[in-house]
Amino acid sequence: MESRAKKRCRDPSPSRGHQGGLWDWSCPETRRRMEELYFREQDYIRAGSEDSCQFWTFFERLQRFQSLKAEREQAVLSPSAQADPSATPGLAGLPQEYDPRYRINLSVLSGDMEELVRGKRGDRRRGSGVPAERLSQFRAALLHYLDFTQKQSFAKLVKLQRERVALPITQYRDRLLRAVAQNQVVVVAGDTGCGKSTQVPQYLLAAGYSHVACTQPRRIACISLAKRVGFESLHQYGDEVGYQIRFESTRSPATKIVFLTEGLLLRQVQREPALPGYQVLIADEVHERHLHSDFLLGVLRRLLPARPDLKLVLMSATINIRLFAGYFGGAPVVQVPGRLFPITIIYQPIPQEEAAANRKPERLDPRPYLRVLQAIDHKYPPEERGDLLIFLSGVAEIGSVLEAAQTYATHTQRWVVLPLHSTLSIAEQDKVFDMPPPGVRKCIVSTNIAETSVTIDGVRFVLDSGKVKELSYDPQAKLQRLQEFWISRASAEQRKGRAGRTGPGVCYRLYAESDYDAFAPYPVPEIQRVALDALVLQMKSMGLGDPRTFPFLEPPPQASLETAVRYLREQGALDGAEGLTPIGNLLAQLPVDVVIGKILVLGSLFRLAGPVLTLAAALSVQSPFLRPMRPDPDCATARRPLESPHGDPLTLLNTFNEWVQVKSERAGGSRKWCRRRGMEEHRLYEAANLRRQFQELLRDHGLLETTAARPRDSYARQSRHRERRELHQLRRRHEETEGRKRKVLKLQEGEAGSTSDEEGAGGDRSRGIDIQDVKFKLRHNVDELQAAAGTALSSNQLTLLKLVLCRGLYPQLAVPDHYNSCRKDSDQIFHTKNKQGIVLHPTCVFAASPELLQVTEKGAAEGRRQDSQEGLSSRHQLLAFVSLLETNKPYLVNCLRVPALQALLLFSRALDTNADCTRLVADSWLELGVPDSEAALRLLASAIQLRAAWEGLLNQQLEGRCGESQRALDPREVATLRQGLLEFLEHEVQYTLHRLTALEKQNLYVGPQTVAAALGLPGLFQGAEMMPDEEKGGYRVTDFLTYNCLAGDADLYSDCLRSFWTCPHCALYMPFTPLERMSHENSCRPQTQEAPPEEVAGSPAKPSALQRPYRCDVCQQDFMFTSTEILRHRKKHP
Amino acid sequence: MESHKEAQLKGVFECHLCGLTAPYSYYGQKPPNTRSVVLLEESYVMKDPFTPDKDKFLILGSQCSLCNRRVCVGTECSLFYCKRFCLPCINENLQAFPLEIRQDLDKKKSHSKSHPSKNADART
């Protein structure tokens, strides 16, 4: 005691808080002092933590309570009733003087206690200087607090278990396990809230099954279910519950149950057809009928006989259960009732006259929706909580209801109106989970995303428009259409059910009961309304035979399958016998669109892997550019430097690269950078993940040389190591404090402008950690990415990159309308081969700068223009596009401009010419007029060569990777091709570009003829036979080129059009027809330098492939001549 | 790795009275990683599943000091007063406990009588 007193005198720091003997618990200095003693780094509660804040709140409450109690007890000083402890020995020694302290079953060793215990006086300043009675007061409070937190958590545990037991499925547990034990396939049918998704996996685990896979249609569900199941089982299984989605996996050897997407399980079947790693498969939500889900069921049905030990559990809402049970040979069904509160349905069809009076039918009339808001305000007092969920068909519709509802909300102050659709940023989507202030309701205006994907608690009212917009696929036009449909009865019920999750609800339907009865019973399964290219490709690579005869759950339309097969053949993924080609085999393993896959493969040939990986990844995710309801000029200005004049894919490339730069330069700055540009950063993260996956895939397939790990010096290695360790720590700390707390919404929340909310996604900002950034840096080699992003493309590389893109995208080409130069910027229209009058998507760079597509001659072409044909130019351009989307109008999405003539010569599947090749028709829809016949021939000839060389190298590359001997490509050949392509693109030739009319198409070809005129001609190419084309007429020169088959002026000229010409190689000078000239040039082309000399030396001995029989009519002799030799010979006979 | 796993899961605790079951990872008076806290009875402890903080623990229950049956810490099953007592044992020895505890129990009894169906209700 003595030493303590002394200490107090010497210690200068005792807080100002209790100077003058007045002890003030609320003084920060006092609290800091106590925290130093009790909340040290090694203590149960740490200073400054959330826990310590909660403690002080508790402390204040406890003090108030105790002072009240003290007053009361002073008043009624009752003698403590004496108990009788004598009875049982175990009860001896119980204190008879009651003290609440005896009720607490734990104790705390604090700083000062330890000091006293150990008798240590080392650090003087740590001596408390706090009066003993205060210390014990604090200690008592601390114990009470700990006891309180224990009780709190224990109550949660009891509640959790009660809730689990209360789930409808619980009563079916034994029945289910029995069914699974006795059958290979079991169907569990149960509606929302029955608990099947969370409980069935746990039942199976508890029953001793392991190696369980549970498929989900959505990635997000995989994560949340794994978390939920881990939590409900109180982490009993630890890391035995995991999930696996495209880029993330928490799977480990200990994993007993994994939640994964249907697509991912299909990929696993592709690798290991018998799925040896699993004992039980649970396919959840099969009633949603996603493409992958339907296909997976088909694949599993085939697999089951080969794996009699494998169990399959199908889980479905109570929709069309017979279909599933029947498909698996009458599998038993365990039917579980759902748990919904009663819901009142109010049919409120929009009156005919009101619908007719809507002057702008393309804009949704918000009045019927406002009436429901008013009705709710009228009928239900604001204290009765309950939010409203409105289902609309699309984003535009959401916009008009949102606007009207917000005006109403500002007026009444009783609503917070929030939009919900998939193109919103994550942060905005997250707002729908926040709480409205008291007396205010949330009104969530949503697409059908809230029907199944997003579940919002607290919804009491549902307002259903009865409409949905769905992509429907037109196999003929190979076009995706976003069309509005009436929903199905099943969807209507699903929407209604959202009102009855937490209590009785009301569902307003803006259609009549008779409409409802007329709805289709179920939604159209995805397999019947989407493009099936990827599906067919995957089926081929799984060896499932002819997709037309595959026993699908419900077969897709035959036309869709045919289109898919034809498309894959066109794209070179299937051969004539519908077998997989080498490139097709590779494409089947890339989880992307065929077109994107092709671009990846093509790019690796020209060492463009870096930019091509980025492009392919960026084109495979949703555009990072958000479209605000109202245009924001600042944002547009900030985006401008990223825009590429070449087209949207390159804008995406710039954007990604710039983003990587920002990330590597200032940590965490990228989030702000994105926000300023109106971009959703999440999609760039996705692109980065996808890029990495592509990179690994290309590496695995030998299409990308493994970059030899650059030898780092030990210092760099160490610092990288240290950096990673710090990042890991950051992530761990984030995970520990994870769990976004629900915020309270402000009244004006949903209004424009709140998008730029500084909070960003989640509440991480306050803690200063950008967890996405941390994960990004852990997952990727940022240095490598930055190096790839930092090197600017040379103009040659850019040209080649565009060419690669165009080849991949072909035949997705559009031609500008002839009259575009006279149209307003926004009215520019385009045509594809099958579809006319398409407009640019508003996000497209050419929509803002249409002049980039105008045909303007460089330099003064004035003089020439006078005597030239109209429309003659060397700069016609086409748009290659990534997709065609039809909403209210057809849109071209992600466009790239390319030189028309060169692109068509290099990529057309069919190229038809007239006699002197001044007229060329590409794929029977675009006509090129090249007045300069010589130039036309020159280009055509080199196009033929380049195509052959390119195709050859590509095949070598793809086949080489299959064989054991990885035959590297000859770099000289690649360089020659590269050079050739670049020169080809630099040609400036004047030409016209014309889209054939229907009438012109009808009379395009001369048709089959019996003319023998060309028989005497020497072979046009080495080894290429000139065969009369039996359909078009003229002669087939290569598989894409048909010479002299165009009807019109052609055949009149064919023989008399000889003109004098000097061969640049052999200096031969004589009259040639265009064809003869082509023929000569091809055979005379110096193929010398590269060829090894011994081959040249050996050539005269045996007849080379170039030689063919030639009979000279003048000297009456037969020869074996090459084309050149023929010409030389003829020259001898003047 | 193995030892870590063993530390994670010791067994399953089951309350003799209410049937509550939960896995426990520690049995004793000194839960791991909580230097300054000691328990005043040998308890079944798990990591608190309701907080991400790995060092927070949750006491599930212990043995009744009289009858040695495993009981949970829920107030319907047991009570701590210097030692753990299950409710049946307290009821048999009511006189050994101070008035405050007896009053407490009376209060609880009348409370649970007024909501007798609470538990059964949740099961339907």
Ligand SMILES: [Zn+2]
């Ligand atoms: Zn109990």
Ligand SMILES: [Zn+2]
């Ligand atoms: Zn007992």
